[in-house]
Amino acid sequence: MHRPDDHPHASASFTGQRKLAGDEGVWFFISADITLFALLFLLFMVERGKAPALFEQSRQALDPRLGVLNTLILLTSSWLVALAVHSARLGQRAAVSRYLTLGMLVGAGFAVSKIVEYWHKIAAGITLLSNDFFMFYFALTGLHFLHFVVGMMVLAVCLAKSRSDDLDDRYVIWIESSACYWHMVDLLWLVLFPMLYLLHTP
Amino acid sequence: MLERLKYLRVLAWCGPVFLVVFIVFWGLMGHNIPPFQPDVPAKVIGDYFRSDANLIRLGMSMAMSFTVLYFLWGLAIGKVIEYGIEKDNNILSTCAVWGAGLTVVPIMVSCVFWLAGAYRPEALDDSILQLLYDTAWLLIDMGYMVTTVQMVAMGVAFLKDRRAVPLVPKWLAWYGIWVGFSFVAEVFMPFFKSGIFARSGTLNFWVEFFLWFFWIVFVTTYLFSSIKRLEAEARGATEHAHTPAAGVGKAVGASA
Numbered sequence: 001m002h003r004p005d006d007h008p009h010a011s012a013s014f015t016g017q018r019k020l021a022g023d024e025g026v027w028f029f030i031s032a033d034i035t036l037f038a039l040l041f042l043l044f045m046v047e048r049g050k051a052p053a054l055f056e057q058s059r060q061a062l063d064p065r066l067g068v069l070n071t072l073i074l075l076t077s078s079w080l081v082a083l084a085v086h087s088a089r090l091g092q093r094a095a096v097s098r099y100l101t102l103g104m105l106v107g108a109g110f111a112v113s114k115i116v117e118y119w120h121k122i123a124a125g126i127t128l129l130s131n132d133f134f135m136f137y138f139a140l141t142g143l144h145f146l147h148f149v150v151g152m153m154v155l156a157v158c159l160a161k162s163r164s165d166d167l168d169d170r171y172v173i174w175i176e177s178s179a180c181y182w183h184m185v186d187l188l189w190l191v192l193f194p195m196l197y198l199l200h201t202p
Numbered sequence: 203m204l205e206r207l208k209y210l211r212v213l214a215w216c217g218p219v220f221l222v223v224f225i226v227f228w229g230l231m232g233h234n235i236p237p238f239q240p241d242v243p244a245k246v247i248g249d250y251f252r253s254d255a256n257l258i259r260l261g262m263s264m265a266m267s268f269t270v271l272y273f274l275w276g277l278a279i280g281k282v283i284e285y286g287i288e289k290d291n292n293i294l295s296t297c298a299v300w301g302a303g304l305t306v307v308p309i310m311v312s313c314v315f316w317l318a319g320a321y322r323p324e325a326l327d328d329s330i331l332q333l334l335y336d337t338a339w340l341l342i343d344m345g346y347m348v349t350t351v352q353m354v355a356m357g358v359a360f361l362k363d364r365r366a367v368p369l370v371p372k373w374l375a376w377y378g379i380w381v382g383f384s385f386v387a388e389v390f391m392p393f394f395k396s397g398i399f400a401r402s403g404t405l406n407f408w409v410e411f412f413l414w415f416f417w418i419v420f421v422t423t424y425l426f427s428s429i430k431r432l433e434a435e436a437r438g439a440t441e442h443a444h445t446p447a448a449g450v451g452k453a454v455g456a457s458a
Contacts, residue, residue, distance in 0.1 A: 025376040026376065028380075029376040029379065039409065040398075040405070128390070129393060135399070139399060143387065
């Protein structure tokens with residue numbers, strides 16, 4: 001594996017004293033966001049405990065194959081963005097641009113899959129008003145989807161900056177912070193998927 | 203420089219005063235902390251308006267009178283951003299001030315609906331009183347985006363502060379941006395009459411409102427320290443301008 005400081009264009013910041021990837025303020029945002037989602041997950045489990053039969057019956061209406069597909073899409077996209085961060089630390093502009101573009105293209109598959117899934121549910125007469133399970137399903141995945149959209153916009157800004165700005169310390173912090181957010185979107189899905197699609201009542 | 207900072211401390215005090223008035227008069231006297239659950243029968247709302255009419259009249263009159271303090275507090279923040287952080291571009295401070303000013307509108311207008319219900323409740327049906335109560339809550343919750351604009355603009359502006367120790371810490375800047383975005387959950391509120399997304403629900407009432415209350419407290423604390431620091435910076439700049447060396451430099455510069 002390359003050491004960033006082996007490369008003549010390696011960012012100076014990466015050789016410095018920073019212990020945390022990205023901006024520390026972004027970590028506060030991520031922590032707060034994860035805490036809020038944790039509260040929502042807890043409330044879901046509380047409501048699930050009150051009506052296990054209803055939640056189990058409703059869960060079976062979800063297609064876990066789409067959940068697996070979404071998981072693979074987000075993990076792959078996250079990996080590509082991590083490669084873009086690594087390239088940015090090495091000062092490799094073309095690679096940053098390439099990996100970010102690929103990360104966004106793969107990530108866009110999540111939007112397609114989610115829209116198809118929502119479409120099928122609504123066509124089958126299932127909405128967020130159907131019952132408590134689907135209230136949580138639509139609200140949690142909807143809020144997560146909103147985070148996904150913001151993440152795609154943040155990656156687009158990173159891509160634009162990679163073409164116009166110097167790949168200096170500031171840019172590395174930018175792309176690291178954006179990647180941390182993108183990984184959070186991933187992480188939240190890794191909880192949402194088993195909780196909504198897989199967790200069954202014996 | 204010192205002259206333009208003159209009234210900021212008075213404006214900064216408007217924030218905590220607003221918060222106390224809002225909690226006591228709008229929240230406790232107006233039975234809005236917590237609100238009635240949307241699925242209670244209309245008769246419960248109707249009986250409440252009839253039995254507590256004077257309390258509601260007093261609470262909402264005071265809330266309406268003092269709500270403008272939120273705008274004045276937002277103006278103080280906007281000026282701190284403008285004088286202390288922005289240079290040639292005042293877009294963020296303008297958005298922050300407008301966001302604070304517009305936040306006053308849904309609060310004031312919703313108070314009118316509660317007042318209208320309490321004005322002659324004996325002559326109104328339960329369903330009409332319920333409609334007024336619902337309308338007030340729909341307005342106050344669904345007007346969230348104006349406050350989001352204020353919070354996000356302030357957060358972005360605070361992040362642009364290039365001082366070694368910024369006027370407002372980064373965590374608070376991000377806290378405001380996060381709370382502003384988290385208000386988006388209010389879009390689910392009109393769909394539910396019970397549960398976490400209802401107007402009285404865990405998320406859309408207890409979490410969202412109290413995150414906002416805490417944000418006001420945190421920002422006010424740093425607002426006072428920011429004003430103090432800006433005053434010290436202004437004094438330092440004035441003293442520097444009046445030192446002999448600076449004077450000579452100026453004179454030489456002028457003659458050149």
